[in-house]
Amino acid sequence: DQQVKQNSPSLSVQEGRISILNCDYTNSMFDYFLWYKKYPAEGPTFLISISSIKDKNEDGRFTVFLNKSAKHLSLHIVPSQPGDSAVYFCAAKVGAGNNRKLIWGLGTSLAVNP
């Protein structure tokens, strides 16, 4: 049973437009959320994160929104660039101390077309 769901396996966007990647979760105990980006033949790299006590975090072209009541977060990329084409993973942290762990989504493949 997937606790972190990225329901869109792929997304295609025109260069310059907004990309919106969605992530839904089921566990209300998640207290920290992260987005990772992965290019082919490379490992994932950390992109942006948000604590559950916030509803928005912005870093340059990337903004993550968190809607706790809906158990939903989204990553907005504005404006989208061809170099943003990659697989984006949503991950959520649960637990404390030595019981902390990350639960990962399956990823969404973003293609930004020139």
Added chain:
Amino acid sequence: DGGITQSPKYLFRKEGQNVTLSCEQNLNHDAMYWYRQDPGQGLRLIYYSQIVNDFQKGDIAEGYSVSREKKESFPLTVTSAQKNPTAFYLCASSPRSYSYNEQFFGPGTRLTVL
């Protein structure tokens, strides 16, 4: 350049053989992790190590073993007891334990057991 290396990129083994996947980092990170990725699943944690000579089981440790004799190295052995060893394996490190937003990943090793 600092980073994480995993070798080899592709590995083939016969069923019943143990195989060791290499992971080396020169980032001076204390913590290291091994993940497994399967189609239709998010990343799942196999083992992690917070410091040299210490490691803990993750969510799917059965059939795997690790060692952490040096800070830079965290090899993973896939034993013959692992029922479904064919997968993509990712190694990661972070400066401190559980600092997931500072987690660096290697490029991965794809293991195929014939």
